[in-house]
Amino acid sequence: MREWGVHMTETEEDIIRTGMEEIKRTSEVFGDDAGAFRLEGRWVVITNDMFVQSTDMIPEMNFQDAGFKAVTANVSDLVAMGSKPAYFGFSIGLPESDADRARLCFRGISEAMDFYGMKLISADTNSANELIIDGIAVGMAEKLLLRKNAKVGEVVCVTGDLGRSLSALLISLKGLEADEKMKKKLFEKILKPRARIEVVDGLSKISNCAIDVSDGLAKELRAISKASGCRIVVDVENIPVSEEVREFCELNSLDPAEIAMNSGEEYEIVFTTSKDALDGVEFDFTVIGEVTKGEGVWMRTDSELKRIRDLSWRHFSDKWVI
Ligand SMILES: [Mg+2]
Known part of the structure; x- marks a missing residue:
C-alpha cells in the first residue's frame, strides 16, 4: 500500500511524537x-515543510509545479x-544526472517566490536519489491566529472549495473515472495550488483562530477542537x-x-469568527458550521448529528488498493 503525503502509519507518528x-x-x-x-513589537513567524518526490508527486506533476508547490x-x-x-x-536534493529537471524545479521555486513576493534568504543543494525540497519560510505578523483561540458561539468558515485534490488523487493513483473536462478542473488544485495570501489582512481583522487545509478539513477541525477545548459542528450541505x-x-x-472532509493539500484557510x-x-x-460546548468534530444534516471519523488518505488507499 502506498502512503501518501503527510499521512503516516501509527508507528511512525508515535516515533516522531x-x-x-x-x-x-x-x-x-x-x-x-x-x-x-x-x-x-511584532511576531516573526517561521515554518518548514518538506516535499518528497516519491510521496508528494503524482505522475501528472512536472518538476516546475513541484518547485512551486514546495513554496506554496x-x-x-x-x-x-x-x-x-x-x-x-530551502535545501534541495536531486539526482545528479537530472540537470533539466533540476532547472525546472528551480524555475518553479523562483516563480512561486515572485508570486508570493518573497526574497531568498538561504539555500543549499545536495545529490539525492529523488527530488527533495525542504523549504523554510519566514513572515511577519501583528497578531497571531492560533488553533487554541476558537470560542464557543463563533461560526466556522473556509475559503474556496474543497475536494478537488483528493478526487484528482483517486483518478491518478486508483484509476477512478472522470471525463477530460472534469479532470482539468480537478487536477488544477493538486498540481498548481495557490496559498491564500490575499486573505491575510482581512482575516487578521476578524479572527483569532485559523488553520490551513493541508491534511483534510476533518483533521484540521479536530486540531482546532482539541486545542480550543470545544466542539465543532459542520453543516454538511454548506x-x-x-x-x-x-x-x-x-x-x-x-x-x-x-471527499471534501478528507481532501488534503487544498491550502484553503479554515477560521472562526463572530457572526x-x-x-x-x-x-x-x-x-460551514459553528463552535459549541463539548468536544470533537460533528456533522449535522436535517435528520442527524453524528461524530465523524478521521478517514484521511489511508482510508481511501485501503478502500481501493493500487
Ligand atoms: Mg498547516
Missing part, C-alpha cells in the same frame, strides 16, 4: 501551523498564522464543493461530503 517530546526547549509559540517569537505549502502555513510571507530558504467534484462523486458512487464580524469581509468564504 516521542522524538519531539525529547526536545524540551521550544519557542514561545510552537506546535501550531508555524512557530513564532516576538521581535520589536510553506506559505500556506504562514497565512494560517495571520502572517505575510517575506523570506524563503461544505463548499465544486460542480466537478459532485459529478466525479456521482460517477464513482462516492459521498462528496466525505457579526462577517459583514464587510472582502474575500470569498463559506460559513
Whole structure:
C-alpha cells in the first residue's frame, strides 16, 4: 500500500511524537501551523515543510509545479498564522544526472517566490536519489491566529472549495473515472495550488483562530477542537464543493461530503469568527458550521448529528488498493 503525503502509519507518528517530546526547549509559540517569537513589537513567524518526490508527486506533476508547490505549502502555513510571507530558504536534493529537471524545479521555486513576493534568504543543494525540497519560510505578523483561540458561539468558515485534490488523487493513483473536462478542473488544485495570501489582512481583522487545509478539513477541525477545548459542528450541505467534484462523486458512487472532509493539500484557510464580524469581509468564504460546548468534530444534516471519523488518505488507499 502506498502512503501518501503527510499521512503516516501509527508507528511512525508515535516515533516522531516521542522524538519531539525529547526536545524540551521550544519557542514561545510552537506546535501550531508555524512557530513564532516576538521581535520589536511584532511576531516573526517561521515554518518548514518538506516535499518528497516519491510521496508528494503524482505522475501528472512536472518538476516546475513541484518547485512551486514546495513554496506554496510553506506559505500556506504562514497565512494560517495571520502572517505575510517575506523570506524563503530551502535545501534541495536531486539526482545528479537530472540537470533539466533540476532547472525546472528551480524555475518553479523562483516563480512561486515572485508570486508570493518573497526574497531568498538561504539555500543549499545536495545529490539525492529523488527530488527533495525542504523549504523554510519566514513572515511577519501583528497578531497571531492560533488553533487554541476558537470560542464557543463563533461560526466556522473556509475559503474556496474543497475536494478537488483528493478526487484528482483517486483518478491518478486508483484509476477512478472522470471525463477530460472534469479532470482539468480537478487536477488544477493538486498540481498548481495557490496559498491564500490575499486573505491575510482581512482575516487578521476578524479572527483569532485559523488553520490551513493541508491534511483534510476533518483533521484540521479536530486540531482546532482539541486545542480550543470545544466542539465543532459542520453543516454538511454548506461544505463548499465544486460542480466537478459532485459529478466525479456521482460517477464513482462516492459521498462528496466525505471527499471534501478528507481532501488534503487544498491550502484553503479554515477560521472562526463572530457572526457579526462577517459583514464587510472582502474575500470569498463559506460559513460551514459553528463552535459549541463539548468536544470533537460533528456533522449535522436535517435528520442527524453524528461524530465523524478521521478517514484521511489511508482510508481511501485501503478502500481501493493500487
Ligand atoms: Mg498547516
